[in-house]
Amino acid sequence: MSHAWLPSSGCGAGCVPTLRRGSGAVRAIVRAVAVAVTLSALPLVLVPARVCASARARLWRGYARALLRAFGLRLRIRDDRGTAAGGASLLVAGHVSWADVLAVSAVCPVSFVARADLMGWPLIGALARRIRVIPIDRAGLRSLPAVVDTAAGALRSGRSVAVFPEGTTWCGLRHGAFAPALFQAAVDAGVPVQPVALRYVDDRGRCTTVPCFVGDETMPRALLRMLRSRPVTVEVRLAPPVQTVEVGPDDDATAPGRRGDRRRTLAGRVQDVVLAA
Template sequence: MHVLGLIRVVLHLFQGLATCAFVFPLIDAAGRQRCIKRWSAKLVSVCGITVHIDHTPDVQPASRALIVSNHVSWLDIFVINSLEPCRFVAKSDIRDWPLIGWLCAKTGTIFISRGKLRDVRRIYQGLVASLHAGERVAFFPEGTTAAQGQVLPFHANLFEAAIEAQVPIQPYAIRYVDAHGRLHPAADFIGDMSFVQSMLTVLKAGGMTARLSLLAPIETAAGSHRRELADAAHDAIATALPDSVAASDAMPEPNFSRSSRVSGIAGSRPE
């Protein structure tokens, strides 16, 4: 059965390639966003995943915000995009993933090379410009995937973009569960597992539910500090995930002045 599922996924990926190559040049930004939302929803569906959105009536997806989430799997991007498309920040090696890497590039993903100061400055400036333009930008401040039930410390550097653009930070909490509501281990994308191995594991699982919790936006203001914002987002996400264990020790942050804070982003590992 998972062989049939793999065929369906590959066909859907090629449909996405065709859409990016031949349809995107003919439609406006709003049309591209609608295509991304529909395509992402279909991808998680053909992977056997049902998406369930958890939120209180007074919490909705912010139309202009920096979105941050815990990071479980490559699936996270598409689960979030099936709700409201975002422009994601991702590590540069994702660009080399089969099919998915090209699709991510064509849908506006911002790739970042770890440890390259000039690249990080360029990314930071692009983030601020995108937020000023009213886009929803998203990244995973843990900097890597973590096994479900654990929330790693957050890198705080890219939170500075929300302060400069004067937009709120909206935390999302994501988990993948089985029919009994237990965390599903097949979703974990950790260690030396490759993208293809992870996809096959998900398809063999025979279905699961992605529960995406939308949490109250965290307002930013002049004088806000990125470390405090990162800690607030981390605490909100860890609290929203049942049975999670938060790694509470903050990642060490250099003490930058306002004029030099962009340089500090080089130490982060956004994904």
């Protein structure tokens, strides 16, 4: 079954590099130890609920960066927001890897809209609740209006929200269409949309699919490939925000035949920015 929020990706095993048997074994052991040590500090990050918001944001950014480093992922940030930076926004990015969440968290303090079943996972569920993940049941669209309302409420309260509107992961060399539904949260809250371009490159600056997580691949296999591989750099580019008021009037209430024109236009414009970055 496939629909707007349970799409099928055109990427699979053919997009992923195959590492030689035994290659990178020592590197994988060293990184696995580093990851284990970093994860052991997670309770210290989860505890300080009473810490002020700015200090908590710095703590999360530092922890996400440490975890990226432990996996062998370097971080490179390009911030083109200029004077438009600041305030709540709907962060929108293409979805390539399990590391996308860490990369975004290492740059901006946000809540994520994420698949609902993550809330029941050991450790990840506790982490998701602490960073106030907004769960979405991708198999049932009836819950979508409530998710949009929750995201809009978070934005109105001054908290940024991040979404991956492709609805599934792609390898980074190919891309899916941005579903427009969650862009309505930015329209309703009257906040800008922040395009975020994520790109994974090797030590020669070439786009690599090593960190991607696509098709029927299991999470342990995807993680092991990253642990064994040569260092990868994740490039995070924050493009100039797209103001929702610049997109045009919302015709939802007045022209049933053109329902959602505003959010569809917004989704198309933001996707163009992300792909061009």
